[in-house]
Amino acid sequence: MTQQSSGFGPDLVEVFGPSQQDGGPELIQLLTPEGERVHHPEFDRDFSAEELRGFYRDMVLTRRIDTEATALQRHGELGIWAQLLGQEAAQIGAGRALRPQDYVFPTYREHGVAWCKGVDPLRLLGLFRGVDQGGWEPDAHNFALYTIVIGAQTLHATGYAMGMQRDGVVGTGDPDRDAAVIAHFGDGASSQGDVNEAFIFAASYNAPVVFFCQNNQWAISEPIERQTRIPLYQRALGFGFPGVRVDGNDVLATYAVTQAALQRARDGQGPTFVEAYTYRMGAHTTTDDPTRYRLSDDVESWKLKDPIARLEVYLRRNGLVENDFLATIQAEADELGHTLREGCKAMPDPAPLSMFDHVYAEMTPELQAQRDGFATYLESFEGSAAGGHH
Amino acid sequence: MATKSTTQKITLAKGLNMGLRKAMEDDPKVLLMGEDVGKLGGVFRITDGLQKDFGEDRVIDSPLAESGIVGTAVGMAMRGYRPVVEIQFDGFVYPAYDQIVCQVAKIHFRSQGRVKMPIVIRIPFGGGIGAVEHHSESPEAQFAHTPGLKVVACSNPVDGYWMIQQAIACDDPVIFLEPKRQYHADKAELDESASPEPLFTSRVVKTGTDLTLLAYGPMVKTALKAAEAAATEGRSIEVIDLRTLSPLDMAPVLESVRRTGRAVVTHEAHVNLGMGAEISARITEQCFYSLEAPVLRVGGFDTPYPPSRIEEDFLPDLDRVLDAVDRSFEF
8 A cells, every 4th residue: 555645754664664573673682593503793702511501400490380380270279370481481480680779569470580589389389379478578589579560560669760869889890889779570561540640750860770571461351462553662762761572581691681781770871661572371370271362383483483392402513511400400401390289288278367468568547447246256266166157 | 855836827738748748757667648748838838849849759750540649659668668658639549449449458367467568648628718520529438337447537737747647557458538628727836846646546636525426537627616716605514536536436425425414426428328427436336325416427418519509508517407406405
């Protein structure tokens, strides 16, 4: 169809093209799906054999956390689980780029980043089992609690980064002191007002925050085309800071790009948008049924881009691992799976009266009275066989 | 320590301004943020002069995005700051409603007490200033209905000075309601060396024997006038300034109603499911045998806030409060 010039410049599709399954020419990649090491003019970097083996181990163990949790949900031990299958490289690459003083604001799917920050994977399960709403100490790991309201945490991340600026831990040049924040969110969240407001606040105050978007192509059943007409990373320019698209299934590229973005933030150069281009291989959560809205061909083509397989090919081909190493990791994963299964089943239900704890830092008299009334009510059933109502 | 007694006559706007200044002097972690709070000093001038004295890092002009203001305040609180945010007008708080209800109110609970949210959200509330739509609302019940938040309303300059400092010192999030119609209205004598009452307490502001009249924020002044007018007809009305809406401090209310046997609650907010409904229910539950009449409510009608030329018909005034007093005595 010929288009007349409208005075508004070229048509969007003409500029950006249709959405590209391979991520397009702008995709930053250091390791191809075939396991070949490629180079990039700006983000190339050498990785030691130890680093590479570390990434591999992290990704395998993260995948095991995910598959175990999915199985636990199927066995009724978890109410729901948000799967990360296929997004291991995006999360490990981003997670390993962090320094101890950096702070993470996750969604509810950042199990791999939690792993990097030393959160006991068992603690991740409490929320999904329904025994707590976040079972770890955020400041002990510099890893905030999971946030379920889509995109809300990007504002918390920005505010936290503004706090860092006021604490004088940005742009001092001291690598042990300078800190940054990373805000995780997905392609669906990019439509939320809070995320866009976070971009504006971060840009306005030049806050040290990296907006790390895992574009896994799906917001439950809605494809990326429902959220955006342009590649997401290009939105950053409109807010006044740089954006890049990295192959989110390439742990090396994700690491290199995120590290550079974090360093920019720590140096006081402000926010960066990183779009990690990946694919949600599983369902949105264990209650979702992706066969209702997407083609298996699509999933099959992404299987060929598996983040773990490509690194394994590279490691083997270059003689960086031996079978012993791979077997050791496998054994470690089995052990982790066992620990998670047993630990999850052993997690007790909280005491009913615990719901009154921590509503306030300072308990109010009226809530105390309500609690006491409920305690008396519960006690009235003590010793009865039903332990409850007749 | 002997403190010099410093007494001066101030407006509510001045009291709040002085209270904010004192809180900022006392604690370097206290930050102010909001739209136009810096150079302009806020549209009501409550933060007048504070940016000049405390700098742009502590008195922060924000982009025009209320969810952004409250959401970033959450992050600053996580980093150990005590943000005090100004919502420019009551009707503009709704873009921040999600952050307030889903995050501010719940993070302490979600984290099992590991993460505190010492945030104060200041909201100029109420009508009577001839404003356009969204500038005259009374959203207090929506926040009082939310567990995890504390909600207070000041009614006079002296309370403004003390209550804002107490709210900032509170480790829980506080919705701080300021009766905008009173900002520059009446002056009162402030003695900075005095000791304030605790924040979450109600106060008998006029004693009486025949009926208990409950009010907060802008309606306290009207309630006091009503008590004065009723006195000329030989009725002795006790007026209580509730001050705290969540938690409610029912002890002085119940004690009063047990003596008087009659209660009227008044607020500018809509009557349906307003604070009056909760207060009425609690009085009925706990003073049933003392009551000579049902608890009556006088509030804004259950319409959207009307155009300002008829707002005085919407708002409860002296006559409508007195009418309710009369009806109470008819039982």
